Amino acid sequence: MEDFLLFAAVGFAAQIVDGALGMAYGVVCSTVLLSLGVPPATSSASVHASKVFTGAASALSHVGHRNVDFRALVPLAAAGIVGGVVGATILTSIDGARIKPYVIAWLGVMGLVILHRAWRGVRPRTTPFRAPVPLGFVGGLLDAMGGGGWGPTVTTLLVGSGTPPRQAIGTSNSAEFFVAVAVSSAFLFALVTGHWRNAEGLQGHAWAVGGLVVGGVVAAPLAGWITKALPARGLTWIVGALVLGLALYQFAQMAGLV
Numbered sequence: 001m002e003d004f005l006l007f008a009a010v011g012f013a014a015q016i017v018d019g020a021l022g023m024a025y026g027v028v029c030s031t032v033l034l035s036l037g038v039p040p041a042t043s044s045a046s047v048h049a050s051k052v053f054t055g056a057a058s059a060l061s062h063v064g065h066r067n068v069d070f071r072a073l074v075p076l077a078a079a080g081i082v083g084g085v086v087g088a089t090i091l092t093s094i095d096g097a098r099i100k101p102y103v104i105a106w107l108g109v110m111g112l113v114i115l116h117r118a119w120r121g122v123r124p125r126t127t128p129f130r131a132p133v134p135l136g137f138v139g140g141l142l143d144a145m146g147g148g149g150w151g152p153t154v155t156t157l158l159v160g161s162g163t164p165p166r167q168a169i170g171t172s173n174s175a176e177f178f179v180a181v182a183v184s185s186a187f188l189f190a191l192v193t194g195h196w197r198n199a200e201g202l203q204g205h206a207w208a209v210g211g212l213v214v215g216g217v218v219a220a221p222l223a224g225w226i227t228k229a230l231p232a233r234g235l236t237w238i239v240g241a242l243v244l245g246l247a248l249y250q251f252a253q254m255a256g257l258v
Contacts, residue, residue: 007211008218015054015219019061019226021236022169023151024243026051027110029212030103030147031246035253038208040103041091044147045187046209048180054216055177061221067170069163072132076154077175079136080143081182087144088186099145104250106146111244113152118236136175143176144183150176 010032018025026047033043062068091099135157143150151172158168 003207004211004214007208008215009211011050011054011212011215012219013215015058015216016222016226017238018151018173019058019219019222021151022155022165022172024114024148025054025216026143026148026150027107027114027146027152027243028148031107031243031250033147033208034100034104034107035246035250040100040145040147041187044088044091044144045184046212047147048144048183048187049209050212050216051176051180052184053213054220055173055180057217057220059174059177061225062170062174065170065225067166068174069167069171072158072163073171073175076132076136076171077178079133080140080150080154080175080179083137083140083142084144084179084183085140085186087141088183088190091145092187092190101251101254103146104247104254106142106149108244108247108251110146110149110152111240111242111247113156114236114240114243116240117152117156118233118240121233140179140183143179144186150179 010029014025014028017028029047029050030043033046034040038046059068135154139150139154142153154175155168155172158172159165163171
């Protein structure tokens, strides 16, 4: 029960930030899980299972607040589904100990990306983004393999290319729901067909998944309102520092420094 309450708090806080920034739910949850010794594939599967529920609530909230550009949503989500399934297939076919350093490195890069976004501020260009398919594929691929990365990849590029921040966040978050469903289905398929290596510890993290789901679902309906109401730049600094700090801590653990 203590694990459940801890992860419920993590899921709630991560979803609050995700609603404000259009990113960080997967990155924050994944770095916390990895820092507690959860294998990369199990971490990503846990985060995406919770995203199915939190993503649905968040998407409905953004649709209700008219934050979604449906013309960009369809190609972005379709390409993200393909990339996510490819990433999940790769991750479940590789020994977790071998892939973990690369996953941690990716999360560290995402921390730097988020910090750069905070330092730069929101200064969109005038040219609208016209490549949702490759962006969605890359975002889905990195999201599945790292357990987080859709928001920092997709939302950041949408805003930087000229999409109004409110629409970028709402569209990205809504597309992420479909990606989470596809990635979770890919992990489930790999599990039942025996293609997922080292999946035996998945049941041991059921309380963590349940906590992330409950905490995230409670916070998700606020996402549309948070996107309008809260100052995003201060939260961006906090999230970037947290993600980068956790990644550095995990590198120090692997190096035997702590």
